[in-house]
Structure formats: C-alpha cells, structure tokens
Amino acid sequence: MTVAINTKKMTLVQAVTDGLRTMLEEDERVLLLGEDVGVNGGVFRATDGLCEAFGEERVIDTPLAESGIVGTSIGLAMNGFIPIVEIQFLGFIYPAFNQIMTHATRIRARTKGRFTVPMVIRAPYGAGVRAPEIHSDSAEALFTHMPGIKVVVPSNPYDAKGLLIASIEDPDPVLFLEPMKIYRAGKGEVPEGKYTVEIGKGNRLKEGEDVSIFAWGAMVKVAMDAAEKMEEKGVSCDVIDLRTLYPLDKDIIAETVQKTGRAVIVHEAPLSGGVGSDIVSLINDTSFLYMRAPIERVAGFDTPMPFFNLEDDYIPDSTRVQKAIEKAVSF
Amino acid sequence: MTVAINTKKMTLVQAVTDGLRTMLEEDERVLLLGEDVGVNGGVFRATDGLCEAFGEERVIDTPLAESGIVGTSIGLAMNGFIPIVEIQFLGFIYPAFNQIMTHATRIRARTKGRFTVPMVIRAPYGAGVRAPEIHSDSAEALFTHMPGIKVVVPSNPYDAKGLLIASIEDPDPVLFLEPMKIYRAGKGEVPEGKYTVEIGKGNRLKEGEDVSIFAWGAMVKVAMDAAEKMEEKGVSCDVIDLRTLYPLDKDIIAETVQKTGRAVIVHEAPLSGGVGSDIVSLINDTSFLYMRAPIERVAGFDTPMPFFNLEDDYIPDSTRVQKAIEKAVSF
C-alpha cells in the first residue's frame, strides 16, 4: 500500500517552524518560550507567525534570563506542560547550565519517575554566519556527558522536522541543536503534518567501502563534499550523518567501520573533549580488530571560536577532510 | 650538592592548606575567596586558620553566589590580584559556568593578552564520603573541553601542594580538583615552603610491562590496588597517575602504551564523554600500531551519581579494574 503524502519544499529553519506549528496544533500541552520568540518570531524567524497563530499564552516572550527560562520551564514540565525553550544562541545556554545539569536532567532519576521533565531546548549553534563573539559556539560535548538528556542535531530540513517532533514527544529533556550555517542553505522536501525521525539513529548518506566518515549538523555537507572529491580520486567513502550525539548510534558506527576498517570524524567543536573522542572510544570498544588505520579526527581547535574574519580558518573544510581521508587510506 | 629540605607528614587537605598559606605569605596579590572559607575555615577545613593569619582582606567570605564569586574574581584578576576561589563542592560550580566558559577562559584570547585572568578555582570533588545529592559530582570533562583553562587533580599530599603552587603561579585559569574521598586518607611527606609540581606531567607510580593503567584523583588508589592484585596473578602493570587532565601528558601516555600494548583507564565520571575517551583518542593518534587489545575503560555510569547508599556500586572499585585488566591481557 502506498500512502500519498503531501510534501513542501522548505529550508531547515522553515522545517523547524513547521514542526513547532504541527505540535502546537497537535498537543495543547506544548508551549514555546524564549527571548524574542513571540511577536518578533525569533532572531532567526524560527518561530515566525506562531505567536499570532497560537497566542501569547502558548508562544511566550520571556524576560532576558536563561536560567529563569529553563528553571521555570522545568516547573511547567513537571506540572503538565511540554515546554519548548529557545536559547537564542547556544553560546547563551551557559547561564542555564545549573538548571540543566542538576535539575532538568536529574528529576526523573531523583524521584523514581514521580516527576518528569518532558522538555526540548532548542538552540542555533555553530559558526559560519559571521556572527559576533560567543554566538558561534559548538558546545554539544558538554551535554553528551550529562546523564539524563539526549542531544540531537539535524542536517537537513526533513530530519529537522522529524527529529524535532520526536524530541517533543520524548518523555525526557532533549537538547535540539540547529546548525545556523545551514538554516537557509537550500530547500528540501518536507512532509506536511506529523512524522518522526527516530532519535538515536544515524543515517547513511553515501555507501562506500574504503573509509567511514562521520559528521553531524553543518559538517555533513563538508564531509559529503570531501567524500565526493575523494571518490573522484578512487576512494570510496561511507558517509554517516550521526543525527543524534547522545545516545550515539553504536550499531551503524560498528557496522560501517567493520566494513571499511578506516574512519574519519568531522566536527566543529574543539578537538579535545569533543564528541569525536567518544566515537573513537566506541570504535575501540566494538571494532578493534577491524581497524586498519588510526582514526582521523578533523575538528575545531582547542581555542575559543575566533573572531569571524578567521572563522573559515577554524571550521573544518573539505580540504582538511580530504587530507584526513587520504591519510587514513594511505596508512 | 644535596639540600636538606624539611618535610612534614600531612594529609592531602592539610597539604592544600599548606600550599595556600605558603602562597599567601609569598605573594601579596594572592587572595582566597569563597563561601565559608574565612572564619569557618572552609567546610573541609582547607582554609583553616588562614583568615586569622592573613585577615579578612585576603581571606574573604563571600555571599552565596558562585557566578558572583567567579565573576568578581575575574575583575580582581584583571586588576592585579591572583584570586583563589573555592567552590564548596564541584557540584555547585554550575551556576558559575557562564563566567568560566565565556570570560575567565577567553579574556586573554579575546584581548591578545592585554587582559589576563590568573586565577585558581579549587573544588572538592567526587564521591565516597556519603554526601547528599549533587555533592559528589565528577565533572572534570566539562572543563577539559573548554579552551583556555587547565585542569589539575592531585592524588597525594605532595602533589597537592606542589600542583597547587604551580597552579597559583600559572598565568591562566586553573581548575584544581581535590578528591574529597582521599582528603584525609593517610598522610604523606610534604616539604616545607615553596615547591612546584609541573602542570601537564603524569607520574609513573609503578613500573610494569603487560598493561598500562591510567587514573587520577581518588581512582589512583583503586588502580594501584588492582595493579598489585594482578601482579600476584603475574600480570605486570604500568600505573600512571595523570595528575593533569588538560593538557594531558601525551608523552607518558604514548610511551607506556607503546611498551605494553594494552591500556585500562579508570575514572569516576560517567563513561560517555568522559576524559577516558580523550585518552583513547590520544592512544589512537600516537600508538595505533602498538595496541594489542582494545582499550578498557572502567568508569562511572551514564547516570547521575546515585544516593549514597549506592555510591560504592557506582564508583569503580578494584574488582572492576582487575577484570578490565584481565580482559585486556587475555584478549
């Protein structure tokens, strides 16, 4: 049986808006909260039109206080609502760190499930839009080390909507990171209405035999570009968009490296302590005997994200990834 | 030429006090700040007697506000002082996360060195003293992923004083983690006066051939115990106390695993995203061809530190480490 599903072409940020709208319609417990998310529709327009459509009781402009936003949303979540919180840029999540680390993520565990915090924290993240300082942080690894929260990063419009809806329906806190560099980098087909993309599952974007490439968010495009260039040189790449950073898709990671015996991981965050190291560990745990070369990590540097005239020097680019692939295959 | 150095037997926490006292005497720019560090001498007595000795202008009881303590200390540091901040327990550092992540660690980089933040943040950390919730967190990996700060963890009185003094003399922020489980677990010889232990250097505690064991803080004892038990079974262990978690001692890590071809890493923090993964990555980067078995990580679980009746179940113990060693050597 085939079901006709209507789709629309939209950008990643439009897909986010569409996902929010779908769930605001679907479930009256859903609330949006954040700075400038209401009348203004968000600084990236991710909540454009939603306040008009659903009213100020459901799409809420809050005072400028991240701990306040997350902390009060914890209360809302414990008492019957599903708050979707927007942190204006991921670099402004740090004032809310205590509320996330000691409460949002622990309340279920602390109370044997008596109180729970179904909540999504959305935040644009990463560099590449010539933004001022602190606006371009890639801090996902701070949250993958935090028990009790899932971390999700879409790389295209379809996944953005499907993963967002899955995150809203998840019974626990989910950090939903939106790569702002690709917010409007082309459109993709997005189904109307409600659908989900499963949290915790990676996505094979390209089938290949020689080397496995792992990326997420805005780095997926960079990885794909490098893979295509390397194909021209006769290197066949298996490209995995991880999509969820906690829990990682262990199966797809093991499966691909056991096939290729080689791996390159690409991320924008600083190398040390990055999610890349966790992937290396998983490969070590699952596939030691299969590996034919050291795993290459292409990442940001152990430095703060530089001022934007240097951001292109900081962000991994296709050339760096190609070199890493070459290194891996020529080991 | 030999120099006679007077030493005294003291506990780890006494060594911390001694280090603080030494530097308060040595350098009038040094200040201590924190909750209950003054008249009360700190909840663990780490600052005992210092307020009496150096006065309230130098050993300062602050209001109960971690962001306030770190944030104002940044100002003090930029304007000529060397603040040593005590966070009462590492689990209470999160309210100060924004000040550490976006300011303390970035001010040198942001201003090309025009302003700097020589500052030490001390915090008791880890489980094992039957403390209430949140008091037993091991959150070191949140800071090893933060460009601009060093992370230091002593495991014995001698190192505690020497590393603390090195941290105070370091021109940049240092997070100095004090494993509270071993604050008073036996005494060691500690030289009088000023000496330093170099930041960034691990310490080989036991020489061995079959497997390398890495640990820090309170886990060093656990690792040593397991190593000794395994020696009895004929497995020879090279035990490394890493002492600094950022920057890791790459040389000693590479050197030992290239000798043994096997590694076991022990830490108390949750497995995923832990510093263990970074060590795995370093081994991958430096010693791929030497490894004869997958690296074993013995760590806390991906769960919040449980209530204390279960804390011994959470913390890696000698048996778990022994099993990991067996697994590594029998691979």
Place this chain on the structure above:
Amino acid sequence: MNTSIESQFPTYQIIDGEGNMVNDDYKSEITEELARKFYEKMIFARLFDRKGVNLQRQGRIGTYVPFEGQEAAQIGSALALEDGDWMFPTYRDHGATSAFGHSLKNIFLYWRGFIEGCVPPEGKNIFPPAVPIASQILHATGTAWADKKKGNDRVSLVYFGDGATSEGDFHEGLNFASVFNVPAIFFNQNNGFAISLPINKQMKSKTIAQKALAYDIPGVRVDGNDIFAVYFETKKAVDRARNGEGPSLIEALTWRYGAHTTTDDPTKYRDQHESHERREKYDPMTRLEKFMQKQGYWDEEWAEEVQKDASRRLDEAVEEMEKVEKSDEAVMFDYVFGTDVWPVEEQKQAFFADRSER
C-alpha cells in the same frame, strides 16, 4: 530616603515572646482548636528533628540537617496550604514537608542516602529537597505558572534561606513570577546565617522583605517564631495567589539553635550564647505554650498524650526506615530516562553480570 527603607517593613507579630496577643487582627480565628493543631504539629516537628540528630549521632543515618528553632516558620506556612498545592522545600524543611503530608519514613530515608527520600506520597506535590541553593525558586515559579495556565486555583510555595537571596536564581524567579503574575509564595526563612556567614555579610539591606520592591510585588516581614503571624500572613499571600493576585515574598525571622548540618561546628563562627538566649526569649514552642496557658487552652495531660503519640509515630517511622537495608542497584539505571537508552542499558547489564560473578 533609602536609609529608612526597612522602617517600611516592620516585623509583624501576633503573639509576643511572653505569649500575649499583641494585636487583634485575627482574634476571632485564633481558637483553641487552631492552637492545639499548631502545637501538635510543632511538637511533632521538634521531636522529629531531635530524632534526626540522634540517628545521625548513632550512625544510623548520614549527615542530617537540623531545624530546631524554625518550627513555627515551617509549620505555620505549611498549614496555610491545601492539598494539591505545591511545596518546594530546602534540605532543612522536614518540619514543613512532614506537616504537609510527606512520608516520615521517606524523609528519614533521604538522610540515610536513599532515593526514596525524594518521593512524596501519591497525590502530594512535594518536590525533593533542593540542594543547589535557590534553584528551586524557579521551579516553584514554573509550577505556579502551569496552574495559572490550567485555570485552577492551586498555588506553589517555595522555601529558601537568607543565603539563597544572593543567588541569581532568586532574582530571576521573583522577576518571572512578577512579570507573569503567577500564584507563587516565596517564603524566606531568615535564620541569620548561611552556614557560617552572618546575614550582614550576605547583604547590606536590613531586611529581605524589601527586596520585593525590585519586583513590585508585596513583601512582608513576620516574626518567624510566632506561628500565628506566620500562618495568617502566609494565608493572606496564599489567598491572594489563589485569587489571581500574584506572587508575594515573606521574610520570616527565625533562628536555628543547632549546627548548619551535623558535620558543622557552629562554635567556630557564632556565639552559642546567643542561641541559648534566643531559646529562652523567643522559642516558638515555649511561646505557643505560654499563649495557650494564658488563654486557658493548655492541658498538661493532652500535651503529654500528643508527645507520646508523636514519639510513637516517629519510632514507627524509624523502624520502617531501618528495615530498608540497601536499594536495589537497578534504581541507579532504571529512572535516568523514560525510554531505553543503550549506554545505560548496557552498563546496567555489565553491572549485574559483574555482581553475579562476585
């Protein structure tokens, strides 16, 4: 102008230290029945607290946080709530939580290191004790906001200490509550110390109540050792909240006689003499007794009965608590997520495999 701000926040009192009724605001509502109810709950709380300290001394529980001296503040405010309302205690508020219907066994289990200490009886909206200071103020603002959105008349009351007012979350919570006009009661127990820090080093303002001015919400100061003052002022705030008139800040002046926790030594930072004096002059129990005696409400036999009953219930709770030897280790893993998450599942399996081999 600023210098006399505290004169706008006089300390509200109904019964003075000698048990005299110093104002008639609630005269008709102050009945023998009410006084007896207060007494029952307060003496229970006091005995509870002494039991807690003793259990710790005997090594039957871990660190314990005593509240003797703060019974009137806790009981008076707790009794102003109704079932279905939300309570957010600190680690020092077992007087309040037990009066509001928490399980005694579970409260003791908290200090014995068991997660069950965080779980209130079904139907009771009592949050686990807040450990990170002031963080719970935001949660209470959130639950109050939720109830407002649902259109019911539940309120949320949150406890916090004088030290907690220095944290950013105190500020953000009161501002959110004020802006969204939520039914929250911010109940401050000003016991003069945050561990070793006296209040005059915590803040320069002479009152905590005046901090309400920053948010344009009502702020009052009450004698926290006068259970009538506490009860009726809290009730007023609760009623206002129920009627959609928004949040309030209440500062209850009180004192802890004991240590900050059982691991703390108060002689290091405060003159214990003052504690003794305060007990003599202002003790909330003594004051209530004196008042009842003066009003002819006092009945020695009844009081003994009440105390006996309290002791019996406490002994039972302790017995129940001590039956709990060890948690099932599975609780470490089973409540991290509401769904299966493989690293947690895998670690759980590895854990039990290891245990079964030992």
Place this chain on the structure above:
Amino acid sequence: MNTSIESQFPTYQIIDGEGNMVNDDYKSEITEELARKFYEKMIFARLFDRKGVNLQRQGRIGTYVPFEGQEAAQIGSALALEDGDWMFPTYRDHGATSAFGHSLKNIFLYWRGFIEGCVPPEGKNIFPPAVPIASQILHATGTAWADKKKGNDRVSLVYFGDGATSEGDFHEGLNFASVFNVPAIFFNQNNGFAISLPINKQMKSKTIAQKALAYDIPGVRVDGNDIFAVYFETKKAVDRARNGEGPSLIEALTWRYGAHTTTDDPTKYRDQHESHERREKYDPMTRLEKFMQKQGYWDEEWAEEVQKDASRRLDEAVEEMEKVEKSDEAVMFDYVFGTDVWPVEEQKQAFFADRSER
C-alpha cells in the same frame, strides 16, 4: 506602600526638551566650554554611528549595533570618568568607549570581525564589549574591588541595558558591590527594549532605579537624553565612589531610534512612529543645540567645523580599518594560554602545515 515606590524615583532633568534649564543645581558649572565639549563628543558619536550603519549596508563590516538616540547617556557618563578608571561597555556603547579614548579603528575592526576590536589603547582600561548579557557587571564589581584593595581612588563604570536587569548576574553584581562597598557605578541605559521585548514585559517594576533598594545602595533615575543630567548625576556617583562611599545605580531613560542590530527589523515589534516622535521631542542632540542657542553658545561655523573634523577623523579611521585585510591566523592560537600548551601548539603547526600545502 509598594504602589508608589516609583514616585520616590522621579526622573532627574536639567535641560528640558526645548533646551530650557529646568533646575539650577549645577548652574555655575554649566559653561559654554562644557556645552561645546559635549556637543563635540556627541556629534562625533552620532556620525560614528551613522558611519557604522552605512559600512554595514555596504558590506564593509558585518553586523553592527547602532546607538543613535543614546548619545547623551553614553557621552555624559563617559565624560564623568577619569583616565585610569575602568569602563565596561556593552556591544552598543561605542559612543562611550570612543569618548573615553578607545581607538576608532579598533572599534570598527570589532564589527569587521577582528580581535583587535577588543584591544584598547595602552593605558586605557576599557574592557571588550560584553556579549553575554549582564556578565560584565560582575567584572566591574571585581575591578572596583581590586582598586579599593589597592587603596587608590580609581572607579569602575559598567554599562548595561534594561534587559540585562533580568539576569542573575545583575543581582549578584549589585549585591557583591553593596556588601563589599566597592567603587562601582552601575549605569543602566533603559532604552525601553531588549531586542523586541518592551520593558513592561521585562519587569513589572515601573523603574529600574528602585531595584537599588534591594541592595541598600543609592539609585537614581535621570533623563538619559539630557547630557547635563547624565553627566552631573554620574559625576556625583563617581565622586562618591572615589571617596569610598560605595556603589550606585543610575537609570538613564533613553531610546534607540534604529534597529537592535543591523540584522533586526524593529517594525516587527514596535511602532516606528514612536521613534520618530521621540526624535522630534526628545532628541539629545537637538536638545543640546537648542540649549546652546538659547544660551548664546551656538556658533554655526564652529558647529560645521566640528562636524567636518569628526567626519575627517572617521574617514581616516575607516581607511585604517580597511587596510586590515585579514588577521594572521596565528592569533587564533597564540593567546589562548600564556604558556606553551601542546594541543594548541600542535594544532597550530598542523594548521600552518596544511595552509602551506594549499
């Protein structure tokens, strides 16, 4: 009692919208020389700002944050400081920083994405623009505290907006400053909006000045478009701080005519009509001009000269800025630590090795 709290904080004004002196408090100090100095700095700031907006439109710099309308608040306060004092600006305070001696080239470079934008000229204690809202309030408290400890008479002045008052750091900063009685001036530019959020959704209190009551420090409200009011009230606070009398909070009522940043569209959230009206009625430049005219201080030729000079200096700065094509990539690595740290060094080497191969 709470309801009239704002009446205790009237808006202080010296020159009204028509350029009339409405009070004589500082009559003798208001000289032609002072008025001219103000005019020079303010017109410079306005031209600076328009240059910034234009450069952004032409793609010669990135996002820019305009402040037109806030010149009196920024210049009046900045001129109350002395060399050696500390200034902590937000991203909107180039008027203040340039008046206080920052390098024009560097300020422009900030918006062109260069780290040099954070580096003030040698000897100028100007901190980089604070991006995380309110966080800089604590730094200013800290530098002020340091100067107090050193026993010198330097003060620290920190700028922040109406929105910033909601953050916990605002609260913690003012409390620390109050408790340790440090020479800090908390200078709030209340421009009525935090991006799109109007102040009545940011807080329920009618003034920001009244928040000083929570900390028992002086709080005043000034007409932020009246440079005389701003200057003399700031000077008063600065003098108090220098004399060891502690911190103050100043609320300067002002308005930004333009967008929040050049990427923002204010018509989405506010009636631009109000901006036009405000410009007509309250513009700080026009007001100063009118005042000077009424006092006979105005000289058309002089004013033209001043503007020409300003334009020339701005053009020079822009030219200088545009000479800077790209940072040396080494700056990414070289200032993370003051010592060699191998991962950074190794990454730097790998970076340049890669670059040299391209």
